[in-house]
Amino acid sequence: MPEQSPVPETTVPETTVPDDGTTPAVCPNCGRSFVTDRQRALHVGERHDATPAERRAYEDAREAESDELFRLHLKVVFAVGLLYAASVVAGVVAFSLPG
Numbered sequence: 001m002p003e004q005s006p007v008p009e010t011t012v013p014e015t016t017v018p019d020d021g022t023t024p025a026v027c028p029n030c031g032r033s034f035v036t037d038r039q040r041a042l043h044v045g046e047r048h049d050a051t052p053a054e055r056r057a058y059e060d061a062r063e064a065e066s067d068e069l070f071r072l073h074l075k076v077v078f079a080v081g082l083l084y085a086a087s088v089v090a091g092v093v094a095f096s097l098p099g
């Protein structure tokens with residue numbers, strides 16, 4: 001039997017963030033961290049008393065989010081229209097087949 005390696009008394013998890021030159025977005029009021037600055041701006045604007053600069057960042061983030069949502073809706077409408085057109089074409093072809 002090989003001797004079992006002893007369990008280390010303290011296990012330090014490796015939780016370092018890769019240093020890619022970007023600072024993590026951290027809320028200055030409650031210390032919560034976010035993946036993007038936009039998420040942080042939205043959080044500060046909604047949860048805390050935002051300074052005028054933070055308020056502006058919040059509104060910019062809101063606008064960017066609604067732009068993205070609008071583009072997503074366009075894509076969904078386009079995809080649904082494409083599906084509908086495909087089903088109409090398939091129906092026309094099916095009914096015009098002999099037999």
Ligand SMILES: [Zn+2]
Binds near residue numbers: 029044047048
């Ligand atoms: Zn916060």
